[in-house]
Amino acid sequence: xxxxxxxxxxxxxxxxxxxxxxxxxxxxxxxxxxxxxxxxxxxxxxxxxxxxxxxxxxxxxxxxxxxxxxxxxxxxxxxxxxxxxxxxxxxxxxxxxxxxxxxxxxxxxxxxxxxxxxxxxxxxxxxxxxxxxxxxxxxxxxxxxxxxxxxxxxxxxxxxxxxxxxxxxxxxxxxxxxxxxxxxxxxxxxxxxxxxxxxxxxxxxxxxxxxxxxxxxxxxxxxxxxxxxxxxxxxxxxxxxxxxxxxxxxxxxxxxxxxxxxxxxxxxxxxxxxxxxxxxxxxxxxxxxxxxxxxxxxxxxxxxxxxxxxxxxxxxxxxxxxxxxxxxxxxxxxxxxxxxxxxxxxxxxxxxxxxxxxxxxxxxxxxxxxxxxxxxxxxxxxxxxxxxxxxxxxxxxxxxxxxxxxxxxxxxxxxxxxxxxxxxxxxxxxxxxxxxxxxxxxxxxxxxxxxxx
Numbered sequence: 465x466x467x468x469x470x471x472x473x474x475x476x477x478x479x480x481x482x483x484x485x486x487x488x489x490x491x492x493x494x495x496x497x498x499x500x501x502x503x504x505x506x507x508x509x510x511x512x513x514x515x516x517x518x519x520x521x522x523x524x525x526x527x528x529x530x531x532x533x534x535x536x537x538x539x540x541x542x543x544x545x546x547x548x549x550x551x552x553x554x555x556x557x558x559x560x561x562x563x564x565x566x567x568x569x570x571x572x573x574x575x576x577x578x579x580x581x582x583x584x585x586x587x588x589x590x591x592x593x594x595x596x597x598x599x600x601x602x603x604x605x606x607x608x609x610x611x612x613x614x615x616x617x618x619x620x621x622x623x624x625x626x627x628x629x630x631x632x633x634x635x636x637x638x639x640x641x642x643x644x645x646x647x648x649x650x651x652x653x654x655x656x657x658x659x660x661x662x663x664x665x666x667x668x669x670x671x672x673x674x675x676x677x678x679x680x681x682x683x684x685x686x687x688x689x690x691x692x693x694x695x696x697x698x699x700x701x702x703x704x705x706x707x708x709x710x711x712x713x714x715x716x717x718x719x720x721x722x723x724x725x726x727x728x729x730x731x732x733x734x735x736x737x738x739x740x741x742x743x744x745x746x747x748x749x750x751x752x753x754x755x756x757x758x759x760x761x762x763x764x765x766x767x768x769x770x771x772x773x774x775x776x777x778x779x780x781x782x783x784x785x786x787x788x789x790x791x792x793x794x795x796x797x798x799x800x801x802x803x804x805x806x807x808x809x810x811x812x813x814x815x816x817x818x819x820x821x822x823x824x825x826x827x828x829x830x831x832x833x834x835x836x837x838x839x840x841x842x843x844x845x846x847x848x849x850x851x852x853x854x855x856x857x858x859x860x861x862x863x864x865x866x867x868x869x870x871x872x873x874x875x876x877x878x879x880x881x882x883x884x885x886x887x888x889x890x891x892x893x894x895x896x897x898x899x900x901x902x903x904x905x906x907x908x909x910x911x912x913x914x915x916x917x
Contacts (some may be wrong), residue, residue: 471628472704478633479701479709481640484721485787486697488643490572491690493784494751496726497733501744503682504674505666505734509727511680515687516719519905522897523693523860524715526867529879531702532711537798538562538696541703542866551870554862558696559799561855563815565695566792567822568847570620573785574612574823575752576778578602583774588756589767595756603752604831613823616782620789621816624797625809628704632790639783646780647725650732653773657762660735663744667727667734681912684905689852691722692788694859696795703798711879712890725784732777736762751781793819822847857910861903868899 473479500508534541542555582588588595602608623631654660692698705711733755737744740761742754756774763770793815800811829836829843838846867876876895880888911917 472706473633474629475633476709478629478637479705479714480717480721482633482636482791483698483701483714484718485636485640486701486791487691487718487722487788488640488725489690489692489784489788490569490781491686491788492722492726493729493781496686496690497730497744498750499682499686500667500730501734501737501750503679504671505730506668506670507672507674508679508683509667509730510670511675511683512687512726513723515684515905516691516723518687518897519684519902520687520691520693520722521715521719522894522902523688523864524691524698524718525711525880525894526863526898526902527693527698528702528705528711528715529867529871529876530863531699532705532707532709533875533879535703537703537802538699538795539799540802541699545871545875546866551862551866554859554866555696555699557855557859558694558699558863559796561694561851561859562696562792562795563819564822564847564855565851566789566796566815567819568826568844569785569789569792570613570616570819570823571609571827571844573616573782573789574609574614574827575603576782576785577612577616578608579752579756579778580775580782583756583771583778586771588774589760589771592753592757595760596753599752606828606831609827609830610824613827614820616786616789617816617820617823620786620793621812623790624793624812624815627808628794632794635790636787639787643725643780643783643787646776646783647728647732650773650776650780651728653769654732654734654736654739654762657736657739659739663735663738664731666738666744667730677917678912681908681917685909685913688860688906688909689856690726691719692791694856694863695792696799697788697791700795700798701791708882708885710882710886712888712894733758853910853913857906857913861906861910864898864902864906868895868903 473482530541530545531538534544536544538558539552539555543552546552579588587598623635625631655664733750734744736758740758742758744750755777759770759774763773793812796815797808797812800806800814801808804811825836826844826847836843841849873895877891878884880891880894908917
């Protein structure tokens with residue numbers, strides 16, 4: 465018989481590392497570098513940091529307030545604080561969004577494991593055409609990606625069933641420091657390459673002539689997605705926070721870690737890319753097609769070092785993916801555990817099983833099966849579009865309205881000050897931000913992604 469007492473993180477460090485792990489994922493190590501490469505490098509980073517302050521932190525604090533106040537999974541939290549009114553559907557949308565993302569995110573996570581193996585076996589050594597062909601053959605294979613995806617789900621499931629403190633928190637305390645160590649090793653190696661200074665300069669010296677509305681909106685969107693907003697993760701994790709956790713400070717520290725990882729990822733990729741004359745703005749193919757070629761060329765004089773760096777890079781990518789997948793899994797597991805009254809173990813098993821099914825059809829859809837295509841897109845791309853372009857902005861928009869306009873001010877003030885035990889000067893600026901600034905920013909992201917502006 466499981467204890468009915470709600471789980472909590474065991475330490476402040478555990479809160480920071482676990483929640484930062486939710487935010488730090490493929491969006492930081494994969495998406496951020498090519499987004500920066502396509503949008504002016506250093507100037508994109510400056511705007512991105514500003515957008516994290518403007519949009520990311522207030523949205524994160526909003527989810528923290530909801531989760532800790534309700535002490536419940538995301539769906540129940542909105543229902544509980546709104547007395548079962550229509551606002552509860554914002555919580556259900558968050559659970560649905562995170563669940564779908566988890567399914568296809570695991571496919572990409574599995575690709576990372578394949579590339580760990582391939583780098584060790586020397587399968588990534590060859591010219592650009594060979595590396596591109598290798599990725600296309602692997603990603604469209606009917607069974608190889610599925611095997612790696614299931615393995616990744618198995619690792620995630622093992623962490624989740626061990627619970628909040630002994631599973632998620634303990635894993636985060638191991639994974640996040642390891643992630644930083646790997647990052648630093650690869651950054652040092654990349655910055656030691658001939659001509660790497662051009663990449664460092666591109667990353668750290670802003671050219672304000674490149675600032676456009678597209679650059680600003682791109683940075684705004686990246687700040688929203690890289691912090692795992694509106695996926696149900698932050699709200700669920702916040703329900704495990706203790707009453708003495710400073711929500712504002714916690715959000716700022718997590719955002720700092722998120723920005724630091726993103727910048728280090730740039731320092732890892734840009735110097736190596738510039739060293740061999742490769743465009744760091746190569747798009748989504750950067751990680752799985754462009755970078756193996758970069759590693760091959762950059763370390764051609766010492767092939768074993770290139771193999772080692774490639775191995776470390778994909779190990780880093782796998783760790784980043786795992787910390788995020790853990791939070792997505794936990795959001796759904798907590799929902800089933802609390803709403804369906806099943807044990808945590810059974811809830812996690814159901815989430816893993818259904819998530820694996822979504823992962824299987826997502827992976828198979830990349831192989832060109834007509835039955836797994838919709839609107840001339842693979843189901844993988846459909847899931848990505850629906851969640852990223854529609855569900856996340858809608859969820860974030862209504863979360864801000866819920867906190868800014870529906871929740872009583874006394875609840876917000878109480879949560880920001882921990883019942884009056886903390887001094888908080890941000891109450892009024894925070895309220896203004898979630899009422900006006902954040903909804904407007906999210907609306908701009910939504911319209912930009914749909915090509916309306």
